[in-house]
């Protein structure tokens with residue numbers, strides 16, 4: 001009896017895997033199965049329920065319109081729930097799966113037709129459920145932790161040269177406006193600040209706002225060139241980023257351009273950046289960089305809204321813009337500035353994204369990194385261990401992701417007014433370059449010293465065995481909890497997992 005009922009259940013599942021079937025149709029088309037099921041289970045309804053199939057919905061498949069299927073998929077995705085078939089079946093979503101197959105031909109097509117890239121809804125590694133070593137945290141990670149990763153000088157000084165910008169991006173940290181501020185540092189003050197950067201031996205990344213809104217940009221670049229400071233520039237991809245200006249930047253010695261791309265299509269990019277034509281301008285800027293042979297870092301902001309764009313952006317960059325793209329960095333939302341109105345991805349989406357990034361990082365024609373998502377490094381190291389990569393390989397690849405706390409450690413940020421902050425996203429005031437030397441603030445400021453000490457961290461980050469290689473985003477802790485030593489709320493590792501490895 002048991003064997004027979006199991007066989008019937010398997011046959012019913014096979015029958016319903018792919019389309020919804022009304023009971024009357026099954027009775028007509030599969031009379032043998034229909035009558036056997038009724039004999040063994042008492043009724044077709046009970047037989048369907050024994051297979052986890054919603055009888056009522058199966059009977060009324062017309063209630064599931066294409067739109068309703070799409071809406072339901074989006075709803076699940078926004079809630080951060082898994083879109084894997086196995087999980088959905090487990091959660092009783094059989095009728096949705098059947099309706100999706102009926103209307104779209106397959107589950108995958110239904111997901112994609114809901115504007116969700118399939119791998120973001122369905123991929124998931126079980127890595128975070130495992131212990132790292134046999135019993136506890138592995139020897140390699142202990143060794144890494146011992147290094148503490150304190151940077152004695154900033155590798156990069158980020159300089160927001162202006163907050164003037166013609167775009168109105170939804171996530172803008174600087175809350176940029178069209179006109180320049182009266183409080184901006186003038187050319188002379190900037191030159192003095194550059195001499196300090198020279199003394200520090202750091203790279204200078206000029207950002208904004210839009211650096212191209214300053215008429216003295218080329219004079220400043222020329223001065224930096226004379227001082228032999230390596231400079232990168234991240235212009236806004238507006239109509240101001242012309243071929244002539246990008247060429248001039250190259251002649252003035254910049255070593256890289258930063259270009260933003262948050263959407264894989266005109267519709268998504270322009271809506272996120274608030275101005276029509278931005279996608280086209282970004283593509284044009286990438287083409288200029290390719291023609292002029294300027295290395296590019298592409299920056300992509302990751303929010304609940306843009307996460308579905310990431311796979312498309314990767315394809316675009318890998319197929320058309322490699323070169324000039326040398327590095328692709330996924331900036332994870334810190335809810336600050338205009339970004340306070342945006343949502344962070346769910347834990348589930350984040351895990352899927354990390355898996356996607358890890359997989360791409362193995363074969364991408366450029367480096368794949370994250371900004372303000374340091375726990376990706378932990379994911380990366382664990383994944384490499386799972387793949388049985390040797391210690392040296394893990395260390396060297398991991399180091400290139402930049403171990404250790406990032407905000408105020410290895411980087412520092414100077415605003416258009418000369419205010420110093422640990423990073424662009426962490427608005428804890430440390431001093432002003434008009435009054436203090438940046439080098440002195442970087443070395444001696446007590447706030448920075450606290451930020452660089454993971455033993456002071458609180459909550460989950462405080463007990464985390466990976467806090468020295470990761471440290472969480474101090475900026476996000478501050479933006480969400482008002483305390484830069486608190487836990488990074490974006491971290492998807494659960495406390496149990498962290499405890500089991502401490």
Ligand code: SF4
Pocket residue numbers: 374375378460461462464465466467468470471472473487488491492493498
């Ligand atoms: S708990 Fe904090 S330190 Fe640990 S992995 Fe998560 S973000 Fe990083």
